[in-house]
Amino acid sequence: MTVTHNGPDTEYEAATDEARHEHHPSDAQYWKVGAILGLITLAEVSTYFIADPPYDHPLAALLIGGLIVMMIAKFVTIGAYFMHLKYDNKVLQWVFVSGLVLAIGVYVVVLSAFTFWFDGYESSLGALPL
Amino acid sequence: MTDTATATTGPTPDALDGVDLETWGMGTNNATGISNNKLGMWLFLGSDCLLFGALISTYLLLRHRGEGLGPEDVFDIPFTSVSSFVLLMSSLSMVFAVSAIARGDMQRLRLWLLVTAMLGGVFIAGQVYEFTAFYNEGLGYTTNLFSSAFYSLTGFHGVHVTVGIIMLMSLFVMSLNGRLSRERAETVEIVGLYWHFVDIVWVLIFTIVYLIP
Numbered sequence: 462m463t464v465t466h467n468g469p470d471t472e473y474e475a476a477t478d479e480a481r482h483e484h485h486p487s488d489a490q491y492w493k494v495g496a497i498l499g500l501i502t503l504a505e506v507s508t509y510f511i512a513d514p515p516y517d518h519p520l521a522a523l524l525i526g527g528l529i530v531m532m533i534a535k536f537v538t539i540g541a542y543f544m545h546l547k548y549d550n551k552v553l554q555w556v557f558v559s560g561l562v563l564a565i566g567v568y569v570v571v572l573s574a575f576t577f578w579f580d581g582y583e584s585s586l587g588a589l590p591l
Numbered sequence: 592m593t594d595t596a597t598a599t600t601g602p603t604p605d606a607l608d609g610v611d612l613e614t615w616g617m618g619t620n621n622a623t624g625i626s627n628n629k630l631g632m633w634l635f636l637g638s639d640c641l642l643f644g645a646l647i648s649t650y651l652l653l654r655h656r657g658e659g660l661g662p663e664d665v666f667d668i669p670f671t672s673v674s675s676f677v678l679l680m681s682s683l684s685m686v687f688a689v690s691a692i693a694r695g696d697m698q699r700l701r702l703w704l705l706v707t708a709m710l711g712g713v714f715i716a717g718q719v720y721e722f723t724a725f726y727n728e729g730l731g732y733t734t735n736l737f738s739s740a741f742y743s744l745t746g747f748h749g750v751h752v753t754v755g756i757i758m759l760m761s762l763f764v765m766s767l768n769g770r771l772s773r774e775r776a777e778t779v780e781i782v783g784l785y786w787h788f789v790d791i792v793w794v795l796i797f798t799i800v801y802l803i804p
Contacts, residue, residue, distance in 0.1 A: 560637020
C-alpha cells in the first residue's frame with residue numbers, strides 16, 4: 462500500500478503543533494523535575510554516610526526501604542516526564558510496562574527458585590566453581 | 592491509496608511529497624495511531640528490560656559467592672554518586688535537545704546534543720577509571736563470581752551508553768548537514784527515549800548494586 466503526502470495542510474499542521482505543545486512540559490518544568498531528581502539522588506547518597514552498609518544499622522529496614530522507594534520514584538519520574546509517557550498514547554505505556562512487569566516477574570521467579578529471599582540461599586546455588 | 596492510509600501523527604516535510612512513506616518507515620500504525628518508529632523503539636526498550644533483568648538478578652545471586660574481594664572491599668560510593676549525578680543531568684540536557692528541535696531551534700539542539708554526549712562521555716570515563724582501579728586492586732573479570740557478574744552488568748550498561756553517545760553524535764552531524772528539521776523532531780525524540788532508558792537502568796543499578804550491598 463502506498464501512502465503519500467500531498468503537501469502541507471496548514472490547518473492540520475497548526476492544530477497538530479498546538480496539540481503537541483500543549484502536551485509537552487516547558488523548559489522551566491523540566492528544570493524543576495531535574496532539580497527534584499537531583500534532590501532524591503542526594504537523599505539516596507546520604508544513606509551511605511548514615512550507615513555503610515545499611516543492613517548493619519538499627520534502622521536497616523527503613524534505610525533499605527527508603528532506597529527502594531526513592532529508586533522507584535526516580536524511575537517513574539524519568540519515565541513519565543522525560544520519556545513523555547505521561548503525555549503520550551496509552552499504548553506506549555502498556556508496551557513498556559508490560560516488558561517491565563514481565564522482566565520483574567520472570568526474575569522474581571528465578572530468584573525465588575534459588576531461595577534468594579531466605580538466609581542461606583547460597584547453598585541452593587550448589588558447589589559453583591570460583 | 593485509502594483515506595486512512597494518509598493519516599500521520601504530524602506534519603510531513605514537503606520533500607517527501609509523493610514518496611512512499613511506508614517504505615521509509617515513517618508511516619503510522621493505523622490500529623493505534625502511533626508512529627511505527629516510536630512504537631518500535633518502545634518495543635525494543637521493553638525487551639531490553641529483560642536483558643537487564645537477567646543481568647541484575649544474576650548479580651544479586653552471585654555477589655557474595657566466591658572468595659577474595661567483594662563489593663564492600665572495592666566500591667567507592669562518593670565517586671560513583673558523582674557519576675550517577677552526571678548521567679542524570681545528561682537526561683535533563685537530552686530533554687532540552689528534544690524541546691529545542693520541537694521549537695525548530697537548531698542551534699540549541701546542537702548545543703544540548705553536545706552537552707548530553709559530553710556528559711555521557713564523562714560517565715563512561717568514570718566507569719573506565721573505576722574498572723581500572725578495581726583491576727589494580729586485584730578484581731579482574733575472572734577473579735570470582737562477584738567480579739564476573741559485576742563487570743558483565745556494568746559493562747553491558749556501559750556499552751549501551753557508548754552506543755547512545757554514537758547516536759547523539761550522529762544526530763549532531765545530521766543537524767550540521769541540514770538533515771534534521773523541526774518536522775523530523777521525532778528522530779531526536781526516539782534517540783532521547785533510548786538515552787533516558789539507559790539512565791533509568793543506571794538508577795536501578797546504582798541503588799541495587801552500590802547502595803544496597
